[in-house]
Amino acid sequence: MASLKAQAIQTTLTGNWQNAVTLNQKLLKEDPYDIEALNRLAFAFTILGKTKNAKTVYQKVLRIDSKNPIALKNLKRIDGIVKNPKAFAYNLKDISTLFIEEGGKTKVIELINLADSKVIALLRIGESLTLNTKRLKIFVLDQKKRYVGMLPDDIARRLIRFLKGGNIYEAYLKSIDDRKVSIFIKETRRSARFKNQPSFMPLGKGKISFAVEEPQDSSLPAGGSEES
Known part of the structure; x- marks a missing residue:
């Protein structure tokens, strides 16, 4: 059976947020200062709409590591959610x-x-x-x-x-x-x-990314090229 940590990471990759909360909380009972588990827990709370819980957990991360980039950036994001909660009243797919x-x-x-x-x-x-x-x-x-x-x-x-x-x-x-x-x-x-023309070049099996950081400002038009 996969380790508790591996299971916690997998629930994040698959978007099983309620289970992610449960598993990361179990990890934190074993080690209350596990920053990775704390950040995963806070992110799961954010996705579930429990912003107060998420903010509390991120603040704990910063008490352990005051310069933790994930906690710093996602706390800014949570502040945006709190100021404009209606903007997050979306029915997100699984x-x-x-x-x-x-x-x-x-x-x-x-x-x-x-x-x-x-x-x-x-x-x-x-x-x-x-x-x-x-x-x-x-x-x-x-x-x-x-x-x-x-x-x-x-x-x-x-x-x-x-x-x-x-x-x-x-x-x-x-x-x-x-x-x-x-x-x-x-x-x-x-x-x-x-019928025989694919929209995109075939893709290999990839991983799901849930990292959330504050993007830089930018303006409208210009060109670009397809990412590799």
Whole structure:
């Protein structure tokens, strides 16, 4: 049987947040100063909407390590949630099944030209996003129709062709990590004319990332290239 720590990490990767709380609390009974377990517990509380609990746990992390970057950045994020709780009243899909990769049908894409950090701070992993096409650009909007960022130009041009031909896609926030925002795009319907044409190059099996950090400010347009 996997160790308690391995189980705790796995529940985070699969998005089983209630179980993540239980397992990390068990770890903390064994070692109350386990910073990794504390950060995992606080993040699980945040996803479950228990911001007061999350803040208390992050503050404990900072009493142990006053410069812990994860706790510092996520406390700022929680402050944004507390100030604007309605912005987080979303029905998020089960993350344990949301980010399943399918060859040629899904892709994780790093956005360019990010919105102001105040907008990014209101996003939640698993949140449904809108792809808004204008000319040769694809803009990404949140559930409140606020601008989040853009797809790199080469990916946008390819998807616009498929969109015009009848393909349908869904997009979700996958990660906010190291001042980067990545989204997960999934082809949900393929037009008959593109029967043998994949939307994306086939992907290998990947891991789910739940790191959450404060992104840098940015403004609108410009170009970009597809990430490797």
